[in-house]
Amino acid sequence: MTAPHINGLREAHAHLFQHGRSIEMVDLSSCSSAGEVIHLLVERARAHDNEPILAHGARPDGWEEPIWPTIAQLDAVSTTQPIIAWCFDYHALVGNTIALSAAGFDHDSPNPLGGIVGRDKAGALTGVVYERAALAVWDAVPEPAEVLRMQMLRAGVTDLVERHGFVEIHDLKAQTWLGPSLAAIAATYRGRVRFRLWPLVTDLAEVYTSHQAWATDEVALGGGKIFVDGTLNSRTAWMLHPYADSQPDHPYGTPMMSASAIEDSIRQCDELGLPxxxxxxGDAAVRSVLDAIERVGPQARGHRIEHCEVIDADDVPRFAELGVIASVQPCHLLYDIEALRRGLPDRLDRVMPLRSLIDAGLIPGEGLIFGSDVPIVRPDPADSVRGAVHRRRETHKPEAAIGKDQALTEDEAWACFGVASSTR
Ligand SMILES: [Zn+2]
Structure with missing residues (x-):
């Protein structure tokens, strides 16, 4: 597939440092069972016996037996090195006892706010933790030293720019240190690549204070990022209707912010003139953001909803009406097919209603923009074009397509990756 009629490719949703770091981690994306995951972890633990074993890319929903390795299996790999294996969507992970206890999780610790600690019927840890609980386990692993960090960041940028040809990249959870580091890297590309940084709203004041020192035409602050819900694979995306196979006690998923907290975040950004x-x-999360933007009526332009994987029909026209950009990763459709069929069997027609969004006034590349969320999935834009056009994996029969009526043409899909000529 080729990219017609566009001035350059934009990756609208990436995690640059995490992408570079994940290149060094154990890649579990080819595994099709818990046993294969354990096998790769054992290999890494043998080769590196005094450092944490970090892995990513596991997708149990795609396995014949969709069951994570147990904490006992991970403890059998090592009891002295922390072991962490991320679900490909980075919203759940499985860890061994030492990794979980470093974050304070043991046999009688409560769930943290916005997180779930997996337990069996007897209350014992399963090793699987979700959302804020997964982040707590990850945060307990020491960060790489600064020199290594810069190497990892550079590896992530190099892959996107040189291997995939992107000329504009948006980082959607920019670390407080990212701006100056990226400015140094961007200088080596002499104006050929632009970066836009979206730090968490909780970090925004700090980044804003420093950004005069590093911001250029190439590297600039985009706005503030918030997380309103979880993911479909973890059944933590916040839905208007219950899942067919929900997490215990979370039939609608897990909202991660109250309506007033979303409004406060919009106001905080708006005070700095940022979206x-x-x-x-989930469709409940999408609606709560649209409601909040409508109520606050911010001055800043360019507000975005990231992912919007399920949108209620009533909310589709509100994007264009409120001037909200839909930032979608159709490549996720290729990975989420099993989770969608199991979790939302009656609501597949509401998944990524791209055709309806365009019909309701969103312009490809401006109001409807595409990205990959790398390293959640690989950053090849052809994957998103396939997801948007065919709505199924290449190996699937045409009738396996999800929401066929919402398909785009190839030209429209590439246009969603296009950098508008006015901004180049
Ligand atoms: Zn992301």
């Missing part, structure tokens, strides 16, 4: 980018995957 917000809200992670919202």
């Amino acid at each position: 917000i980018a809200a992670h919202a995957i």
Whole structure:
């Protein structure tokens, strides 16, 4: 597939440092069972016996037996090195006892706010933790030293720019240190690549204070990022209707912010003249963001909803009406097919209603923009074009397509990756 009629490719949703770091981690994306995951972890633990074993890319929903390795299996790999294996969507992970206890999770610890600690019927840890609980386990692993960090960042940028040809990249959870580091890297590309940074709203004041020192035409602050819900694979995306196979006690998923907290975040960004980018995957989360933007009526332009994987029909026209950008990763459709069929069997027609969004006034490349969310999935734009056009994996029969009526043409899909000529 080729990219027609566009001035350059934009990756609208990436995590640059995490992408570079994940290149060094154990890649579990080819595994099709818990046993294969354990096998790769054992190999890494043998080769590196005194450092944490970090892995990513596991997708149990795609396995014949969709069951994570157990904490006992991970403890059998090592009891002295922390072991962490991320679900490909980075909203859940499985860890061994030492990794979980470093974050304070043991046999009688409560769930943290916005997180779930997996337990069996007897209350014992399963090793699987979700959302804020997963982040707590990850945060307990020491960050790489600064030199290594810069190497990892550079590896992530190099892959996107040189291997995939992007000329504009948006980082959707920019670390407080990212701006100056990216400015140094961007200088080596002499104006050929632009970066836009979206730090968490909680970090925004700090980044804003420093950004005069590093911001250029190439590297600039985009706005603030918030997380309103979880993901479909973890059944933590916040839905208007219950899942067919929900988490215990979370039939509608897990909202991660109250309506007033979303409004406060929009106001905080607006005071700095910046828009917000809200992670919202479920239709309840999408609606709560649209409601908040409508109520606050911010001055800043360019507000975005990231992912919007399920959108209620009533909310589709509100994007164009409120001037909200839909930032979608159709490549996720290729990975989420099993989770969608199991979790939302009656509501597949509401998944990524791209055709309806365009019909309701969103312009490809301006109001409707595409990205990959790398390293959640690989950053090849052809994957998103396939997801948007065919709505199924290449190996699937045409009738396996999800929401066929919402398909785009190839030209429209590439246009969603296009950098508008006015901004180049
Ligand atoms: Zn993301």
